[in-house]
Amino acid sequence: MTYLYTAFGLVIESDIFLMGMLIYDGAKPVDTVSIRLVSPTDGFTLKSEKKGDFLDAEIGEGEVLYKVEGTAHYLIREGREILVRPFTGDQRLLGGYIYGRCMTVILFQRNLFPFHSSAVVDSRDKLWMIVGRSHAGKSSTALMLSERGLKFFSDDMVLLRPEDGMVMASPTYPVAGIRRRTMEYQHTFTESDGMPAITEEGRTNVFFHNRFVNQSKQLAGVLHIRKFGEEIRFEKISSVQGMAVLKANINMHNWLLYLDKERELFRLLSIVCRQVPFWSVVRPVSTATYESLAGRIHKEIIR
Template sequence: MISNTEKNRFCFAKKLLNIYPMSYLYTVFGIPIRSEIVLPAFQPLVDNGTENDTIVVKIGKTDGLFSQSITTTRAMCRFNADEFLYEMPKVGKYFVKNGNEIIIQPLTDNMDSVLVFFYSNALAAALFQRNKLLIHASGIIDKNGKVWLFVAPSRVGKSTTALMLHQLGYPLFSDDIVMFHNTANKNMVTPSYPMIRIWQNTLEAQTVFDQESIYQIRPAVEKYGVLFHDTFDPSPREIAGLVFLKIGEEKIEITDLNGKEGFGYLNDNFYRKQWLSGMGKNNLKFKDLTYLAKNTSFWLASRPREMTSFKDFAEAIDKQIISKNG
């Protein structure tokens, strides 16, 4: 049974339909998006061309939508191979079906907060349903047009490292997640969307973006979204190398890794990897991991835990890895 509070929140959500008619076209990971609501982080799409590959985003109720048995339950989500429900208390519920439909039920009138979990979780589930896997990485583009990926769990410094390298002159490629695929025997990645997420201390240290490009992602959370639509290129690019980031002890250290070591680090950094087995994607994951490990160069870069600025870290990565191998 739906509580009165949830009913009131749902009434708010339905009112959004009057504000945001179903007329917004975007693209993300090269996939067309047709949305009832504004998705500020996504790249506008002028002409969809075909409806066959589109992901449709709607506002609606998410209760009672499963048509198949739930096979897996994880923290805040329940799912089977084709249907996925994610619930963030007091923020929103997100139902994803067959890789082509996402229904959002807002539980707050703060749509920025609602969209945080759409971008990070609902979209990932839709891609997994399409047999597309994501790496937990941020990236920049080198002088040869190839991509260097910085791979690490949350809060280690992927976004900040990429932003500091951007200040050294490297264009931003993508933040937090990229989609891997193999094309013509090349390791390729497609960027997500033109927004990078940074914490307050990084915001104060960066000098590239002005306040018009920055907004606070969630109330009472000192994390900010930085939009870079004007310079974003959605084209897939070849991987130049992967740099795994780590918090160390005393000094900056950078070392080469072999394929076996790279395989292990990659295995730990597939995006939302805890969902993959429940969705039947382990074979696909192993195939992608194996190919990447055999055909990619890897490095491990660690920085001191007490290091408050990433400037020296970014310069060391540039000097010892990118400029040397790019």
């Protein structure tokens, strides 16, 4: 049995059931991404000369062989197919490595660039990205903003692309990985809405298919969250600083060096930084500020 899904503006035909993707119910286009299971006895090798190794992956020209020993080997080629050599029959485990690294490689191979970011949609139907290091508070801030009436757009990834003179964000996945402490503060989801994440301990993957925003949205601005000091502070930053912030938050940035995509990424960043404002958002290190931070962002920046 095969399944049809949509993510990042693409249609995906998969042999694997992917609970965290949105079902696609339109006519299948010619340009699809194919995810196919092959025999566990089939050996995978790169057809092209290997350019380098990074994070259990062999990277060649137009292809990447990503190995998760004990789970599967994933051969990702030309932005069009992911071949999966399984070592387990657990389809949830097999799919767990497709959402992030495998689909990111597919996007890179198509000259598309996903950012490690949460996002919300404001009352004008425009999108705000929330970026920062792991544990900075991206997901929790997005969830708290959604409880103030904004629409929750994405928990973990945002794909940007220029379109008709604007910067647009494409829909990603109707799943959010919420850490245990954040689950205690937010009221949007409950434990019963999801299940423990299989690729990161201490997270719950919750699903929001029924409230998922499945349309591209124009980018309004970027918030860079970091923990520092003992008080909340906001500061508008320059486009040059904004470019550095975005580049630091490209998903799996180190892989770009081997995939020769730095020039295409620079073009995108230049367009984004000319069109939208960037804000530095500082939250206290030792004080819980989930609700107060979201309240001030809503009042003073997004409005």
